[in-house]
Amino acid sequence: MKFNKNLENIKTYETGKPIELVVREFGIEPKDIIKLASNENPYGTSPKAVAAVSDIVTKMALYPDDSMIKLKNGLSKRFDVENENIIIGSGSDQVIEFLIHAKASSSSKILMNSITFAMYEIYAKHVGANIIKTASQEHDLDEFYALYKEEKPEIIFICTPNNPTGDALDAQKIYDFLKKIDSDTLVVIDGAYMEYAIAKDSSKEIAVKKLIEEFDNVVYLGTFSKAYGLGGMRVGYGVADHNIIKELYKLRPPFNITTLSLEAASVALSDEEFVKKSVTLNLEQMKRYEQFAKEQKIDIINSYTNFITFCLNSNQDSTKISNSLLKKGMIVRDLSSYNMNAIRVTIGTEEQNSRFFELVKQFL
Amino acid sequence: MKFNKNLENIKTYETGKPIELVVREFGIEPKDIIKLASNENPYGTSPKAVAAVSDIVTKMALYPDDSMIKLKNGLSKRFDVENENIIIGSGSDQVIEFLIHAKASSSSKILMNSITFAMYEIYAKHVGANIIKTASQEHDLDEFYALYKEEKPEIIFICTPNNPTGDALDAQKIYDFLKKIDSDTLVVIDGAYMEYAIAKDSSKEIAVKKLIEEFDNVVYLGTFSKAYGLGGMRVGYGVADHNIIKELYKLRPPFNITTLSLEAASVALSDEEFVKKSVTLNLEQMKRYEQFAKEQKIDIINSYTNFITFCLNSNQDSTKISNSLLKKGMIVRDLSSYNMNAIRVTIGTEEQNSRFFELVKQFL
Numbered sequence: 001m002k003f004n005k006n007l008e009n010i011k012t013y014e015t016g017k018p019i020e021l022v023v024r025e026f027g028i029e030p031k032d033i034i035k036l037a038s039n040e041n042p043y044g045t046s047p048k049a050v051a052a053v054s055d056i057v058t059k060m061a062l063y064p065d066d067s068m069i070k071l072k073n074g075l076s077k078r079f080d081v082e083n084e085n086i087i088i089g090s091g092s093d094q095v096i097e098f099l100i101h102a103k104a105s106s107s108s109k110i111l112m113n114s115i116t117f118a119m120y121e122i123y124a125k126h127v128g129a130n131i132i133k134t135a136s137q138e139h140d141l142d143e144f145y146a147l148y149k150e151e152k153p154e155i156i157f158i159c160t161p162n163n164p165t166g167d168a169l170d171a172q173k174i175y176d177f178l179k180k181i182d183s184d185t186l187v188v189i190d191g192a193y194m195e196y197a198i199a200k201d202s203s204k205e206i207a208v209k210k211l212i213e214e215f216d217n218v219v220y221l222g223t224f225s226k227a228y229g230l231g232g233m234r235v236g237y238g239v240a241d242h243n244i245i246k247e248l249y250k251l252r253p254p255f256n257i258t259t260l261s262l263e264a265a266s267v268a269l270s271d272e273e274f275v276k277k278s279v280t281l282n283l284e285q286m287k288r289y290e291q292f293a294k295e296q297k298i299d300i301i302n303s304y305t306n307f308i309t310f311c312l313n314s315n316q317d318s319t320k321i322s323n324s325l326l327k328k329g330m331i332v333r334d335l336s337s338y339n340m341n342a343i344r345v346t347i348g349t350e351e352q353n354s355r356f357f358e359l360v361k362q363f364l
Numbered sequence: 365m366k367f368n369k370n371l372e373n374i375k376t377y378e379t380g381k382p383i384e385l386v387v388r389e390f391g392i393e394p395k396d397i398i399k400l401a402s403n404e405n406p407y408g409t410s411p412k413a414v415a416a417v418s419d420i421v422t423k424m425a426l427y428p429d430d431s432m433i434k435l436k437n438g439l440s441k442r443f444d445v446e447n448e449n450i451i452i453g454s455g456s457d458q459v460i461e462f463l464i465h466a467k468a469s470s471s472s473k474i475l476m477n478s479i480t481f482a483m484y485e486i487y488a489k490h491v492g493a494n495i496i497k498t499a500s501q502e503h504d505l506d507e508f509y510a511l512y513k514e515e516k517p518e519i520i521f522i523c524t525p526n527n528p529t530g531d532a533l534d535a536q537k538i539y540d541f542l543k544k545i546d547s548d549t550l551v552v553i554d555g556a557y558m559e560y561a562i563a564k565d566s567s568k569e570i571a572v573k574k575l576i577e578e579f580d581n582v583v584y585l586g587t588f589s590k591a592y593g594l595g596g597m598r599v600g601y602g603v604a605d606h607n608i609i610k611e612l613y614k615l616r617p618p619f620n621i622t623t624l625s626l627e628a629a630s631v632a633l634s635d636e637e638f639v640k641k642s643v644t645l646n647l648e649q650m651k652r653y654e655q656f657a658k659e660q661k662i663d664i665i666n667s668y669t670n671f672i673t674f675c676l677n678s679n680q681d682s683t684k685i686s687n688s689l690l691k692k693g694m695i696v697r698d699l700s701s702y703n704m705n706a707i708r709v710t711i712g713t714e715e716q717n718s719r720f721f722e723l724v725k726q727f728l
Contacts, residue, residue: 001546001581003466003611010614018429038427045424053624057418059595060409060628063402065382090454093617101490102367119617126465126615184365217365229425232623247367249491250374253457253483258622259596260417264424 006106006128014240020332028329034355035331036346039163039193039307043281043349045264046274047363049230052267053260069073071262074269075237079208084242087249090256092192092236094345097123099219103186104129104154105242111153114137115165115338117190120157129154137320137340138301141177148181157317159190160204161197164335166303168204178215184196186244187218191234195227197304199279204304208239216241226274226306233261282306285347287342292357296364307346309335316364318343324363330356352354365383370470370492383695392693399695399717400710403527403557403671405593407642407713410635413594413628420627428623435626438633439601443572448606451613453619456556456585456600461487462612463583463602466551468493470520475517477503479529479702481554493518501704502531502665505541512545520545521666523554525561526566528699528708530667532568533563542579550608551582559591561668563643568668572603580605590670592632597625646670649711660728671710673699680728681724682707688727694720720727 023033044050072083077083089095096119104110106128112120114133124131126332132151139162149154158177161168174189183189189206191197197204208220223236235257238248258263268274289308293300299311312318318341322334333344345356387397408414436447443449453459460483468474470492476484478497488495496515498507512520522541525532538553545551553570555561561568572584582632587600599621602612621629632638653672657664663675676682682705688697697708709720 001467001550001608003582004469007466007611007614012610012613018431018433023434040427041425043425044422050421050424053424054418054421057414057421058408060414060417060596061405061407063404063589064598065594067382069382069385090617091619097617102371103365164636186365189611225427231427232424234428234619234622235596244365249376250371253454254600255455255457255600258598258625260624261622 006126006166009128012123015041023326023331025330026327026329032346033329033331036348036352036356037333038333039226039346040306041226041278041306041350042346045229046268046271047276048271049264049268053264056260056263058206059259062259064255064257064262066254068257068262070266073268075176075239076130076265078269081209081212081239081241082242085212085239085245087238087245087252088257089236089238090234091225092190092223092238093119095219095221095236095238096120096188096255098251099155099186099188100124100127100129101251102137108155108206109153110155110157111147111151111164112157113159114229115318116157116159116338117163117192120364137165138162139169141169141173145177145180148185153185155186155188157188159192160206161193161304163192163305164333164338165309166299166305166307166309167299167301168201168304171206172203175211178218178286181217183217185217187215188221189218190221192221192223193226193305194222195305196277196279196282199283200304212240217241219244224265224268227278229266229274229278230261230264230268233258233264235261235265250296282347285350285353288353288357289345289347292334296361298364307344309342309344311340311342314341317341321360321363325359328359330359332356370374370490373492374489387690387693387695387726390693393653395500397693397695398712398716400712400716400720401695401697402588402595403710404595405590405642405670406710406716407593407645409628410632410638412635412638413632416631417624417628420624426623428619428621428626430618432621432626434630435633438630439603442633443603444495445573445576445603446606449576449603451602451609451616452621453600453602454598455589456554456587456602459583459585459602459612460484460552461602463519463550463552464488464491464493465615466611472519473515473517474519474521475508475511475515476521477523478525479526479704480521481527481556493659501529502526503533505533505537509541509544512549517549519550519552521552521554523556525557525668527556527669528671528673528697528702529665530669530671530673531665532668534567536567538570539575539578541584543636545581547581549581550717551579552585553582554585556585556587557590557669560585560646560670561638563647564668576604580607583608588629588632591640591642592629593638594625594628594632597622597628597677599625599629601641617621620702646711649714649717650719652717653709653711660725662728671708673706673708675706677705678695678705679707685724685727689723692723
């Protein structure tokens with residue numbers, strides 16, 4: 001059977017065995033496996049959200065409230081915007097999907113950083129769009145602007161803090177950049193890790209209300225998967241001028257968020273204490289990683305997230321080191337697929353981090 | 365800002381207030397509202413699935429197992445196929461989305477019944493495909509074949525039992541039809557309500573293994589939203605030749621099913637007793653609806669699902685009657701948007717159905 005041409009350029013995502021199962025094949029007990037690979041919140045989820053979901057677990061037969069009124073009210077209050085400025089996706093991933101399907105086609109260009117969140121490129125390929133990447137590893141907005149002038153992309157993705165490198169842009173620099181972009185170019189500011197960035201340096205904070213009031217071509221993305229501790233529940237959001245949201249809504253499948261996910265996110269959003277605790281502990285533990293890197297003479301990228309990227313020396317091999325760690329039950333992210341001789345480590349709990357330091361020392 | 369041309373033909377899905385909130389504005393207490401509008405399982409969810417989800421509610425911070433190995437193993441065992449024959453979607457809706465995006469474009473034609481599941485048309489519009497509909501209200505495979513010869517559609521949707529009418533085709537008729545269709549035309553057999561149909565008449569049962577072995581252009585769809593009592597958790601699936609599944613996988617976003625949904629569906633699938641109880645009680649209660657319709661001299665469509673469609677007389681108005689019921693706290697589905705003077709009622713529990721009969725009598 002013939003399929004659409006776009007699919008020829010997409011690699012089948014091979015879902016192999018879960019990595020935990022692979023590690024168990026090395027004879028490691030599940031309790032001894034530590035996963036610092038997916039930037040999940042190591043402190044779990046707000047206990048209030050856990051309690052709220054437990055209370056409605058008998059309601060799984062009932063379709064979700066498709067107006068998502070409770071969660072939208074919470075988000076509009078948080079950002080001081082209207083409900084019509086918000087769209088909720090199955091992870092911010094799905095909002096990225098809506099944006100690309102709404103604005104791009106096989107004749108479009110999409111501009112993004114050389115190293116950034118993989119889903120921008122994956123969804124761009126779904127519609128067969130041309131992907132334009134910067135040369136610099138960190139977001140260089142001068143380079144972005146030069147490529148914008150030269151290539152005239154339909155969409156520009158800016159990820160701050162950036163994944164998988166952890167660096168973040170000053171908000172003011174982003175505002176200055178946006179002023180130079182024409183109003184028919186869609187600019188996406190992905191703030192998936194923003195809660196962590198703000199705690200470290202408030203100059204990284206995007207003023208979302210001001211942003212969407214000033215720029216009717218900009219979408220801000222956020223997620224409940226990181227600081228809010230709901231990676232498993234698939235809830236993210238986009239905030240933008242209502243004219244953009246209205247178009248994205250045309251592509252939203254009904255009931256795209258589960259009944260339990262809506263409740264979990266609504267309650268997690270209101271539990272500011274849990275988020276504050278998570279980002280505070282993260283900052284404390286990050287200092288240990290910085291200290292460790294210094295002692296071991298490893299370069300790190302200054303991180304504004306809940307992970308840290310170790311840039312290895314030429315006599316070290318990120319794939320070898322990751323595999324050695326795997327055999328000890330420690331799962332981290334090898335960045336060789338990004339053409340970086342680096343490993344990305346989620347900043348875990350005190351105990352998990354101590355174990356990481358102890359293990360990795362053997363392989364450096 | 366300009367968006368893709370396809371979007372011009374899509375109406376923004378206006379998410380108003382949840383209907384429960386509307387009903388409450390009539391001064392009705394939440395406990396007195398009965399919703400027989402969304403074909404949810406009135407007996408809830410398998411208690412085993414509820415217990416299993418309760419057990420892992422503290423794991424919401426962890427990303428789902430993206431290989432979905434447990435659920436896939438369960439489904440492949442159920443249908444006696446291989447894991448590579450299965451794709452899991454956020455509801456079978458999402459598998460429909462993958463199918464249309466993989467096979468259709470703005471130059472494509474998609475053939476479906478005049479009255480059928482609304483998402484086929486909605487996703488077809490996302491890619492700007494041309495929608496070809498039969499004239500007959502029930503699936504008439506001779507008419508489908510004539511349109512197939514005439515229009516040469518890329519995709520044919522057959523919904524059996526059909527939603528929102530409830531009628532079902534004999535499986536043999538479907539096999540005979542498929543033999544006449546060329547192998548580059550994708551045929552989708554949507555069996556969302558199949559568990560209910562089989563309980564009433566085994567000649568409606570599609571032999572899934574045989575189907576996909578014999579026809580490498582056919583996809584069978586199933587869902588956990590109906591008999592399995594997981595409407596709120598968004599889990600459906602497609603079963604097909606591995607060459608089709610491989611292409612669909614290219615369009616699957618990672619982590620498209622939540623951590624709790626995977627567990628809920630895996631356990632619900634293994635609790636055959638719950639499904640059996642649900643479909644048995646449904647059949648018993650359906651007889652009451654049939655009896656009621658006979659007494660009230662209302663035409664019904666013989667239903668193979670967990671809902672029943674009342675086709676009203678010309679001196680009755682489906683919108684008026686639905687609204688009158690709404691004001692009494694009884695939510696049913698008015699089918700006027702399908703150009704039918706009919707109401708669709710989910711077959712509820714004994715008590716809910718008694719209340720429906722009592723109320724609707726006042727408005728007939």
